[in-house]
Each structure stands twice: as structure tokens, then as C-alpha cells.
Amino acid sequence: MSKQPLEKIGDRLLSVPANGDARREYRIIDGRPVLVDFETSVLEESTVETTAAASEVERANYSGMSQLIKKMLSPDKDGTRKHIEKLREQLATSEGKSRVLVIGGGSIGQGMQPLYDDPQTQIYSFDIYATPNIQFVADAHAIPIEDGFFDAVVIQAVLEHVLEPEKVVGEIWRVLRPGGTVYADTPFMQQVHEGAYDFTRFTESGHRYLFRRFDLIESGSNGGPGLQLMxxxxxxxxxxxxxRIAGKIAKLAFVWAQLLDRFIPEEYAVDGASGVYFLGRKTDRTISPQEIIEHYQGAQ
Structure with missing residues (x-):
């Protein structure tokens, strides 16, 4: 998708052509622009229009006892809270409000609330479906934002759901200002979730190499083997x-396993982690294949 200015005409947004380019038209649904190139996306234009950009995946609303059980089975990770705090420390060095893009922000991710509550942070958020938490609908393979606009990008539990992770990370690099920060949290050993919209997993080293055009601040496991056992x-x-009900009962019976993760050294956790994370800074340098071999942090 070309990054051209847009003008609003009725319930449509039209791109302002440059150098004789044809104009591209986008819908506005329930006040939110749908900035998707449907020719290259898994989204279907007719479905997006007829469903008002509703999620293709059923997303349950939890309350009462079900919410309590959900909290037990999917607790906020201490690691995520620490990583988000580290990201906020990085942003605190900037003057004025920091512009942060949340990719896949249809719901506020676990451990993310402090970033949303930070008065020095201006959150921009999008997803492939519409919710009150987003400003626009888009596909992360073609982020409809100009180059170098953001101070930070957060992509939590999203890269497993995109067809071309390297293309998405390239877009993240593009929309970040020089020296901008990225935080990514992605599954490693987790089973398939969200059905047909689940594609990829990463080891810690593979995740680091995915972000090879970024300098490393921190990386490692996020949710250890105990959580994965559950x-x-x-x-x-x-x-x-x-x-599914029998599975959830079994998961509840093994809820204790995640408590043992605090006793597992990081070098062992990395090799059997439920998820991995990367916190890094945009750079013009790309790490080499030899460097990623040296980067390995596991116990083997």
C-alpha cells in the first residue's frame, strides 16, 4: 500500500494521488477507517463490510466465576509487566509525549495497562477487526502510516497470526523513528489458537533474528516450561x-505448574518456554548469521 495522504468524502476516504497514480478508496465503518489493501490481505472486503469489521474469531466475554477461572488459567505474566516497565523507561528519555503504536490492539494485552495509563504516552492502536480500543482497521503487512512517525511499537501475541512475519517487522522498522523502540512478545511452544488464523512459532534465537535490524536491549523467555505444561x-x-471443556478442566488441574517457573533458570526456560520476547532499538545495522549463533542463550 502506498503511503499517500487521505481526504474524507462522505463515508469514504480517498487517497490523494501522486505522480498520476490512481486514487484508492477506503471505507469508514462505525467511525473507524478501514485502511486495508484487500488484494494482499487474508481479509475479505465483502465480509468486512457486511459484518462492520467484526472479528472472524469468536471472542468470549468473561464475567463472574468464568472471569475468575480465566484469570487463573491465563494470569498476567510478571515478565510482561517488567518488560513494559523497561519500555516506559526507554520512552522516558524523550521530550514530550511519546507516540506508541500497538499492533493487534483490539483488546488491551496482559500487562499493557500501565502503558495505556501513562500520561506521557499517546497510544495509537489498530487491529484487523473493530473494537473501541482501536483508531483504525488495518493489516500489519502494510501499516498505513508514514515513515518514522512512532517512538515505539508494541506487538504482543500477534506475529504468530500473520502470514509474513518478516514483512510485518519490516513495516515496524519503517514506521519507527531512528532509534525508536520495539517490544515484541510471541509464542514459542504454545499449541494452535485462533484456528485458521495461526501460522508461526519462534525460538528465542529465531525471534531475535527476525528483529535483526534492531539493536538488542533485552530478550528471553516470557512464560516458562511450567506454563507450557499447563x-x-x-x-x-x-x-x-x-x-474443549475437558481440556479446560485439565488445564485448571495443572494450574500449579506455572508457579514452578520462578525456580527454573533462564537458560533452561528459554529452550522450553511458552513464549519469547524482544526489546530492541531501531538501527541501520543488520546482525549477521554468525552473530545469531553466538546469541543463543539456552542450556544446550
């Missing part, structure tokens, strides 16, 4: 009895 119990029993 996930495995869910999917084993779910598969054996062909029942």
Missing part, C-alpha cells in the same frame, strides 16, 4: 476426549 495438559485432554 497448556499441554489442556490440549492433550481436549484431543483425547474431543472436548
Amino acid at each position: 497448556w499441554s495438559a489442556d490440549y492433550f485432554v481436549r484431543s483425547l476426549f474431543r472436548s
Whole structure:
């Protein structure tokens, strides 16, 4: 998608052509622009229009006892809170409000609330479906924002759901200002979730190499083998009895396993982690294949 200025005409946005380019038209649905190139996206234009950009994946609303159980099964990770605090420390060195892009911000991710509450942070958020938490609908493979606009980008539990992670990370690099910060949190050992919209997993080293055009601030495991054991119990029993409910009961029975992660050294956690994270700074340098071998942080 070319990054051209837009003008509003009725319930449409039209690109302002440059050098004789044809104008591109975008819908505004419920007050939110849908800035998607449907020719290159998994989204279908007719479906987006007829559903008012609703999520293709069913997303449950939890309350009462179900909310309590959900909290037990998917607690906020201490690691995420620490990583977001580290990101806020990086942003605190900038003057004025920091512009932060949240990719996949249809819901506020675990451990992310302090970033949203920070008065020195201006959050911009988008997803491939519409919710009150986003400003526009877009596909992360073609972010409709000019180069170098953001001070930081956060992409939490999203890269497993995109077809071309390297293309998305290239877009992140493009929309960040020089020296801008990225925080990414991505599954490693987790089973498939969100069905047909789940594509990829990363080891810690593979995740680091994905962000090879960024200088490393911190990286490692985020959710250890104990948390992954709980996930495995869910999917084993779910598969054996062909029942999601049975799986959730098994997951609840293994909720204690995640508590043991605090006793596992990081070098062992990295090799069997539920997820991995990367905190880095945009640079013009690209790490080499030899450097990624030297980067390995595991116990093997």
C-alpha cells in the first residue's frame, strides 16, 4: 500500500494521488477507517463490510466465576509487566509525549495497562477487526502510516497470526523513528489458537533474528516450561476426549505448574518456554548469521 495522504468524502476516504497514480478508496465503518489493501490481505472486503469489521474469531466475554477461572488459567505474566516497565523507561528519555503504536490492539494485552495509563504516552492502536480500543482497521503487512512517525511499537501475541512475519517487522522498522523502540512478545511452544488464523512459532534465537535490524536491549523467555505444561495438559485432554471443556478442566488441574517457573533458570526456560520476547532499538545495522549463533542463550 502506498503511503499517500487521505481526504474524507462522505463515508469514504480517498487517497490523494501522486505522480498520476490512481486514487484508492477506503471505507469508514462505525467511525473507524478501514485502511486495508484487500488484494494482499487474508481479509475479505465483502465480509468486512457486511459484518462492520467484526472479528472472524469468536471472542468470549468473561464475567463472574468464568472471569475468575480465566484469570487463573491465563494470569498476567510478571515478565510482561517488567518488560513494559523497561519500555516506559526507554520512552522516558524523550521530550514530550511519546507516540506508541500497538499492533493487534483490539483488546488491551496482559500487562499493557500501565502503558495505556501513562500520561506521557499517546497510544495509537489498530487491529484487523473493530473494537473501541482501536483508531483504525488495518493489516500489519502494510501499516498505513508514514515513515518514522512512532517512538515505539508494541506487538504482543500477534506475529504468530500473520502470514509474513518478516514483512510485518519490516513495516515496524519503517514506521519507527531512528532509534525508536520495539517490544515484541510471541509464542514459542504454545499449541494452535485462533484456528485458521495461526501460522508461526519462534525460538528465542529465531525471534531475535527476525528483529535483526534492531539493536538488542533485552530478550528471553516470557512464560516458562511450567506454563507450557499447563497448556499441554489442556490440549492433550481436549484431543483425547474431543472436548474443549475437558481440556479446560485439565488445564485448571495443572494450574500449579506455572508457579514452578520462578525456580527454573533462564537458560533452561528459554529452550522450553511458552513464549519469547524482544526489546530492541531501531538501527541501520543488520546482525549477521554468525552473530545469531553466538546469541543463543539456552542450556544446550
